[in-house]
Structures are given as C-alpha cells and as structure tokens.
Amino acid sequence: MSLSVEIKNLNKYFGKFQALKDINLEIKEGEVFAYIGPNGAGKSTTIRTLLGILQASSGQVKVFGKDAWKDAVEIHKRIAYVPGDVNLWPNLTGGEVIDLFVRLRGSHDKALRERLIRDFNLDPTKKCRTYSKGNRQKVALVAAFASDVDLYILDEPTSGLDPLMEQVFQDCVMEQKNKGKGVFLSSHIMSEVERLCDRVGIIREGQLVEVGTLDDLRHLTSYTMTVSTERPIEGLENIEGVYDIAKEGYSVKFQVNTDKMGIVINHLQPFGITKLESTPPSLEELFMRHYGATS
Numbered sequence: 001m002s003l004s005v006e007i008k009n010l011n012k013y014f015g016k017f018q019a020l021k022d023i024n025l026e027i028k029e030g031e032v033f034a035y036i037g038p039n040g041a042g043k044s045t046t047i048r049t050l051l052g053i054l055q056a057s058s059g060q061v062k063v064f065g066k067d068a069w070k071d072a073v074e075i076h077k078r079i080a081y082v083p084g085d086v087n088l089w090p091n092l093t094g095g096e097v098i099d100l101f102v103r104l105r106g107s108h109d110k111a112l113r114e115r116l117i118r119d120f121n122l123d124p125t126k127k128c129r130t131y132s133k134g135n136r137q138k139v140a141l142v143a144a145f146a147s148d149v150d151l152y153i154l155d156e157p158t159s160g161l162d163p164l165m166e167q168v169f170q171d172c173v174m175e176q177k178n179k180g181k182g183v184f185l186s187s188h189i190m191s192e193v194e195r196l197c198d199r200v201g202i203i204r205e206g207q208l209v210e211v212g213t214l215d216d217l218r219h220l221t222s223y224t225m226t227v228s229t230e231r232p233i234e235g236l237e238n239i240e241g242v243y244d245i246a247k248e249g250y251s252v253k254f255q256v257n258t259d260k261m262g263i264v265i266n267h268l269q270p271f272g273i274t275k276l277e278s279t280p281p282s283l284e285e286l287f288m289r290h291y292g293a294t295s
Contacts (some may be wrong), residue, residue, distance in 0.1 A: 003026055003062075009059040010061055036187065037202060042205075079153055080145075085133070092127070145172045152173075156186055190282065194282070221285075225264070227253075229274060236264075242256050
C-alpha cells in the first residue's frame with residue numbers, strides 16, 4: 001500500500017524555540033490516523049507543515065510523494081482541510097462558501113452537497129457573519145466531505161459541534177474510509193478517536209512518543225482485572241506486575257501488566273474462579289499515563 005504522508009526527521013524552530021523534534025511518521029492510503037496531544041504539543045504545527053503553510057526547519061515532509069512546501073499547489077488539489085476554528089467571508093452565504101471550496105478542487109456533486117447540508121442541519125442561505133462557531137464548522141465540514149479528494153486533514157474539526165453533529169461527522173469519516181480515502185485527524189475527543197482510527201500517534205512537547213494501533217499501545221500498559229472466587233485469594237500482592245489491589249470479600253480488583261496476565265490467571269485458578277473480567281485501558285487512560293507522569 002502506498003503512502004499518503006511521509007515525514008522524516010522533521011524539525012521546526014520558531015526562533016530558538018523548537019516546536020517539533022525529529023518527527024518520523026508514515027500514513028498509508030486509506031488509513032485513518034489520529035494525532036493526539038494537549039494544546040501546545042505540536043499538532044497544529046505538524047499539520048501546517050503538511051499543508052505547506054509552514055516550511056520545515058529541517059527534515060522531509062511529503063504528501064502523495066510530493067514535497068509539501070515546494071509542491072503545495074498540486075497537493076492541495078487532492079486534499080481537504082478543516083481547522084478547529086473556521087473563519088469565513090462574512091458577506092457570503094454558507095452555500096456560496098461551500099460551492100467555492102468544492103469548485104476550487106475541481107469537483108461538484110450536487111446530490112452529495114445537499115445530503116451533507118441536510119445531515120449537518122445547516123441553513124446554507126444565511127450569511128456567514130450570522131453563523132455560530134458550530135455552524136461555521138459545519139460549512140467547512142460540508143465543503144470538505146462534498147469534495148472528491150484523496151486525503152482529509154482535520155484539525156480538531158468537531159470543535160463547537162453538539163454530540164448529534166459529532167455523530168454525523170463520524171459517519172462521514174467512516175464513509176470516506178470505506179471509499180479508501182485517507183484521514184489525518186487531530187482530536188481531543190477520545191471516544192471519537194477510538195471509534196474511527198486505525199492508528200494513533202501521541203505527541204508530547206514536540207516529540208512523537210508513541211505510534212501504533214490501539215492494541216499496540218495497550219500492549220505497553222496494564223489491564224484492569226476484576227475476579228470473584230470460591231475462596232479468598234492469597235499471594236496476589238507477591239506477583240510482579242500486579243498492583244492497586246482492592247479486596248472485597250471473595251472479589252478482588254487490581255491492575256496487571258499485560259505480560260503477566262498468564263501468570264496471574266494460573267495463580268487464581270486454585271481459588272475457584274467464578275467470575276473474571278479483564279478490561280483494556282481506554283485511549284484516554286493511555287493518553288493520561290503519558291502526560292500524568294510529569295504533569
């Protein structure tokens with residue numbers, strides 16, 4: 001499978017401040033990739049280098065095999081971008097802005113445009129100056145998903161949307177994924193990322209600290225286990241990789257490192273297991289573990 005995005009040893013300085021530090025990242029065609037991190041971590045700076053808005057201080061940034069800075073005009077014919085805070089022409093209607101963006105990309109599917117406007121519950125006849133933040137986001141999202149492009153770059157795209165519209169957005173992303181389109185998604189909504197994304201990259205203070213599928217990332221951390229037995233469990237606290245043990249009668253809840261799961265289950269069996277639940281960490285828990293250590 002060919003690559004939509006290829007970033008090698010990307011560094012970006014603003015004066016003496018280094019915003020991005022040796023970022024290495026590949027995104028395959030047809031993949032939904034989540035880029036997560038707190039404000040100021042470097043997410044938007046990475047996206048702006050992909051868009052050719054910022055020039056890398058050093059390193060290589062390619063989109064569809066082309067240089068993101070030198071070939072930005074050609075690249076933009078095949079991408080759609082939605083920022084987290086959309087600014088629109090105040091005297092144009094929402095419908096006029098949508099048509100402008102779609103035609104700039106050389107495609108116009110009127111039926112798709114109308115369906116998206118209806119799904120996002122947008123009034124396209126109103127002037128953009130009258131729109132709330134959420135409605136400005138809807139205009140940008142409709143314009144993006146109504147375009148026939150190969151890669152969607154979405155930087156906190158659901159900012160200002162209510163939960164119902166977030167669901168519409170997620171359905172649109174899945175529709176594009178099923179068509180084989182690529183999506184680069186920066187988001188703070190962990191449930192959104194968990195549902196939509198094939199892989200996740202966690203950026204921290206300008207450095208990419210983890211990249212992988214959710215299963216890959218969960219393999220690096222612990223599971224929560226809840227066990228009920230016929231007899232009181234003994235000796236659990238002596239097993240390496242088991243911690244945060246909380247006992248209540250014949251039930252016990254604890255954390256266990258992934259590589260110790262087999263040892264723990266073998267230890268529990270003689271006590272007569274009547275119930276066992278194993279819960280992988282959520283993306284939010286994985287994220288907080290990366291940031292909680294030094295915050």
